Every structure is written in C-alpha cells, then in structure tokens.
Amino acid sequence: MSSDPAVAITAPPAEAPRNRRQEETFRKVLAAGMEMLRESSYADLTVRAVAARAKVAPATAYTYFSSKNHLIAEVYLDLMRQVPYFTDVNDSRLVRVEKTLRSMALMIADEPEFAAACTTALLSSGNDPAVRSVRERIGAEIHRRIRSAMGPDADPRMLSALEMTFFGALVNAGSGAFTYRQIADRLSYVVGLILGEEQ
Known part of the structure; x- marks a missing residue:
C-alpha cells in the first residue's frame, strides 16, 4: 500500500455511443424515471413502471437500464x-x-x-x-x-x-x-x- 495520499483518477468506462433516436428514447425513459422518483419511493419504482410512463416497451427500457438501481444511478x-x-x-x-x-x-x-x-x-x-x-x-x-x-x-x-x-x-x-x-x-x-x- 502506497503512503502517497494522492489518488490518480483513471478515466471511467466510456458510455456506448447512441444515435439521435436512441438518445431521445434514453432521455425519455430517464425523465420518466426522474418524475416517478420525485412522486414515489425507491421501493415503488420499477423499470417496467418507468417504461409505461415513458410510453416505451419494457424491453426498450431494459436496453438502456439493466435495473432500477442502474436507472436511478443514471438519473443522479x-x-x-x-x-x-x-x-x-x-x-x-x-x-x-x-x-x-x-x-x-x-x-x-x-x-x-x-x-x-x-x-x-x-x-x-x-x-x-x-x-x-x-x-x-x-x-x-x-x-x-x-x-x-x-x-x-x-x-x-x-x-x-x-x-x-x-x-x-x-x-x-x-x-x-x-x-x-x-x-x-x-x-x-x-x-x-x-x-x-x-x-
């Protein structure tokens, strides 16, 4: 273990590039997730419910967000x-x-x-x-x-x-x-x- 208190920040993994349509869908689901988080609790949130609110298929939402924790992390x-x-x-x-x-x-x-x-x-x-x-x-x-x-x-x-x-x-x-x-x-x-x- 190094005694140097400075920590080097390495570049985080790059986000997968999205085309314009994919970015619009991502943003729509993200916005719906943010709205739902502001109206309900962590326990009540599901990716399926967010997908319904965003008016996209659950499979589409899961393309961008593997879990509700992933969705919430992206919102943050x-x-x-x-x-x-x-x-x-x-x-x-x-x-x-x-x-x-x-x-x-x-x-x-x-x-x-x-x-x-x-x-x-x-x-x-x-x-x-x-x-x-x-x-x-x-x-x-x-x-x-x-x-x-x-x-x-x-x-x-x-x-x-x-x-x-x-x-x-x-x-x-x-x-x-x-x-x-x-x-x-x-x-x-x-x-x-x-x-x-x-x-």
Missing part, C-alpha cells in the same frame, strides 16, 4: 452533469471550491425521497457492473468540477482530500445523520481547513 449522474462549474478567477480558490461542493451537495437537498433512492441505488448495488460504471462516471464528474474550481495548478493531494471529504459528506447525508443543507455548511468549513486560505 444526469443531475450531477447539470451542476455548474465555478471557475470565475475573480473569486478566490476557496470561494470557487466552496461553491462547487455546496452546489453538488444541495443538488437533491429538497427532495428527501429522491435523495434516499439515490443513496440506496448507488451504495447497495454491490458488483452490478452497470451501476459500478455509472458510479465511476459520477466520480469523474465530481473530480472535474473540483479540479476546475481548484485551477490548473491544483495539488493532487488537496484534490484527493476534497473528493474524499465530499464522498464522506454524501454518505453522512444519505445515512440521515445530517441533512444535505447541514452537510453543505460543514463542507464550507472543511474546505477552509483543507485549503488553508482566507476568503
């Missing part, structure tokens, strides 16, 4: 990709990183059922290769946003510490120990400790 990834980048050089690095972690933490803060479903899907899927692949892409999205906020001269050890802090914060929020809003506030404090900067 889609939301993560909508989180803005904070790269304004007029802001200090501390402010950029705080804004980045805060916006990612608050992404699902106002939707507790949705947040619980995402936590369950992402953490309980064991070795499901489809969910594992999406988890890796989520990690890559989080890495890109933190790296962009840190700037081009980012210390890999600080990047690693910020990523580990963020993932730990999500687990705390997902377990119900803290709300996502409380986690966002605590992240601001920890970012200051890691970066050792003043605002």
